[in-house]
Amino acid sequence: MIVPVRGDDTGLLERLRVLRTAEQVPLVGDDRWPQAQWDAVRAVAATTATPPGAAWATLTSGSSGAPRIVLRTAESWAASFAAVARLLDAGPDDAVLLPAPPSASLTLFSLAHALDGGPRPLLDPADRADATCLHGTPQALRSVLDAGPLPRLRAALVGGSHLDDALRTRAEEAGIRVAAYYGAAELSFVAVDEGDGLRAFPGAELTVRDGELWVRSPFVALGYAGSDGPLRRDGEWATVGDRAELVDGRLRLLGRADDAILSASATIVPEEVEAVIRSVPGVRDVVVFGLPQPRVGALVAAFVELDGPPPVGLRTAVAAQLAPAHRPRQWFAGELPRTAGGKPARAEAVRRAVAGEVDRLVL
CATH class of the missing domain: 3.30.300.30 (ANL, C-terminal domain)
Known part of the structure; x- marks a missing residue:
């Protein structure tokens, strides 16, 4: 059963823990949504029969239109926890700053990671001084740098959109090691750039067919709730329609075909x-x-x-x-x-x- 949860719920992490223990499927909403959008999400949740194994419901970003609800298993995220911990050089004694709201799939991923022994999540900007690592978008990283030094911050995992070289250099000059990744709500992590170009994320295989990027990995979502979307499958391989090139093992993204x-x-x-x-x-x-x-x-x-x-x-x-x-x-x-x-x-x-x-x- 999909259970909509408000992102400003007091004790959100514990609320998620309770829902997952009860084998329910949390869907964290955005506190800024109008009531009509909350009503629409609740209607989808009430009428969608969740497929076997569904553990999390996330929202696509809606960067190109209306967001969709994506359903995924617990294992589809847990399979990448070890690689993310290495990229952030972080464990349960660390604290990860999460500037994006919990409705964003990258933040909800980090909350799921915290429930499984990952770094402690920091959702309140007032707690930023405790952060040893960050998971967010390039815009979030820039805002953190603009706000002044964070002496304990040593690593950033950055996704969601393009990270320009100047911002990476600025972060590294501030003592922050940056790993930028490409992914999608439906595919999770696809490729990561630790400074020498995008390469397949650990555990993912990439191929390009007729200019379209296909991925084989344990991170791919189950599908959508209440709607269709760009996720397509061919056996163990999946795509969301991104155009790309693979040259010497490095991925070059060329956008969606319809863009x-x-x-x-x-x-x-x-x-x-x-x-x-x-x-x-x-x-x-x-x-x-x-x-x-x-x-x-x-x-x-x-x-x-x-x-x-x-x-x-x-x-x-x-x-x-x-x-x-x-x-x-x-x-x-x-x-x-x-x-x-x-x-x-x-x-x-x-x-x-x-x-x-x-x-x-x-x-």
């Missing part, structure tokens, strides 16, 4: 353009998308979040690294909307730009 921008005769991968724009000093983060345009299909557009005024020569710096069809033709600036876990909310970012709710940059 590609078709402009005239060119196919543009937003993640490739975003990587170039993020490399320009002064750019904090970016979402690249296509604006519909008659005859050519779409024009490339970029919604940038800046550290200050627009960097001088931004357009020139980008043009020097991108083919003409891949260069953004329209630029928008503002604070990127984010999911509860801190990932850029792509669908909402595009909506705001198209609706004229953010400033247009003239470069």
